[in-house]
Amino acid sequence: MYRYDEFDATMVAERNAQFRGQIARRLSGELTEEQFKPLRLMNGLYLQLHAYMLRVAIPYGTLSSRQMRRLAYVARKYDKGYGHFTTRQNIQYNWPALVDVPDIFDDLAQDELHAIQTSGNCIRNVTADQYAGAAADEVEDPRPYAEMIRQWSTLHPEFSWLPRKFKIAVTGAENDRSAIRVHDIGLRLHKNDEGDFGFEVIVGGGMGRTPFIGHTIREFLPREYLLSYLEAILRVYNLQGRRDNLYKARIKILVNAKGAEEFRDLVEAEWRAIKKSEIDLPVEERARIKAYFAPPEFEDLHDESVALNERLASSSEFARWRRTNCANHKIPGYAIANISLKPIGGIPGDASDAQMDAIADLAEKYSFDEIRVSHEQNLVLPHVKKDDLFAVWTALVKHELATPNIGLASDIIACPGLDYCKLANTRSIPIAQKISERFADFDDQESLGELKIKISGCINACGHHHVGHIGILGVDKRGEEFYQITLGGSGAEDAALGEIVGRGLSADNVVDAVAKLIEHYRQARQDKERFLDTYRRLGADNFKEALNDAA
């Protein structure tokens, strides 16, 4: 994992001192709320429905045990004993007091944590594959590049007052777990025919009220030019992105208005003119950063674990968790263990301070001190010996963290919705809870296979409904909460935007409708076909009819 040197530590300390001063200027009236707002947002501080909300950065979703304990401590000391892990791999606290915020930041900084650029019209905290450095399908570890982007984008003098927020995601694997095609910039590390590593650069994806799948503007960018190429994209966007209309200010609107080719030409022309030696890191600095992400000292193990096999044979519950929540590791004898933050009937992404502490202990003991956050609002122990999986599972069960549902019907993404958010039209969490309860049966969920249900409480799409196999969008109709279903979306390598089916439904009816759609899939499915594949094979009309027939 990356560790701060004195430069990084000084940067965060000075940022905290600056924000302490800005809060004081706000409280004294020197700053108006209008002037203070962008400053507090760039420090992760929102004013929500009931209170301030603080979003703490977890750069590329990577945490040490120490850092997780610090997050638990903040939840305990300054909040109501829990935190909410988000779709951008960060954590949000829902109840901090403004007066405590500078102290929270000083506490966080003790373990190299901060809230820099978790909001605001700037380059946001970068996200990456949660299985980075562990995944069997990985070409190269994306974390060193994510860290380079973190440093480059932190307090960027030119790009801190962009037309709108800017999100970058990086993966180095074949299977896209980072939704790179629905980001402002998505980066996919791959190897070309000559055996060189570089990035596919995807620009202009996004969700919100005008969703787009991103366009590839470069198939292969040699990795040493990453930062200068990003700089070229950001400069074109900063100068030409729309500032007259908040809803048309994201880069996706610019890219799609100009067309991907013209946009690419602008970027390439800018990139040719840019002084790369002042932006791209020299080989020594890249090597320095990369060294922090060297693989941990894996043991030389057989891939088959006798201990694991015995436990699998004796506990069907453990065997189920092993099937649903573990993924293949690139090193023989190891596995990636997912920790579901989606208990049946629970709030997606929430974890208590005690759970965070327990996970920190497990990571320390069994996963080389590493924890990851996924954009699907779960946690990951990336490097667990297969021999240890049973011990990990036993501890997770004790802390109600062993729900066997990763990628299944009850592993739902939901935005905070009207329970917390001032932009929301409807509640999201209760819908997630009801669907989760409806599909509580784990045999049933497992037999249905991969099914991504995503719920947003308004058109801003924080719950990623556009890319849900089943998406649910909350809309306000004359003061009543209604929910619109979309089908066939995907945020993965087969990225697609869902299509709207049927009319808006009430909170009760939308859960029934989801059940009907799933039942239709169950009848129509061929072999082990996923919901998404059945939908793609049969088409929207087929599913629409099913929804109407049964009504």
Added chain:
Amino acid sequence: MTLLKYSSGQFFPSIAEGQVEVALHEWRENPQVHADATALVISNDENLADLVCDISGFDTVVLEYPSFLDGRAFSQARILRERLHYSGEIRARGDVLRDQIAFMVRCGINGFEFADGAASATEAVAEFTNAYQAGVDEAAPIWRQRHRRARAA
């Protein structure tokens, strides 16, 4: 409104001399008519990428911040310095927030029409010892400092 000029970490109050201003598009259309102009005013929707004319004769280039949220002039300033090698004064006009002055300096702006005094601006640019990125100012980015330090060790 005070006019501040920046040099080597310090801001100095300055007297706005009677400069003759001309907007970029007017000057481009008819440079002879505006031969006495000393300051070029570039609105923030001007594309400097295709600016082929020589602007080195102007004492000052004025960039506009119609709202402190509008950050286009940061990019324009860098292009003026790094690509067009303009070495005169680049002045920020409009809604200039204390908390943006350090960014402005790093992008090559060295004149400010600013409501607060020089002391406040000098304090603001001193808030950060280092920066991760190379700027137009003389400060070395953190990566270069790391590299120098490693070589010296």
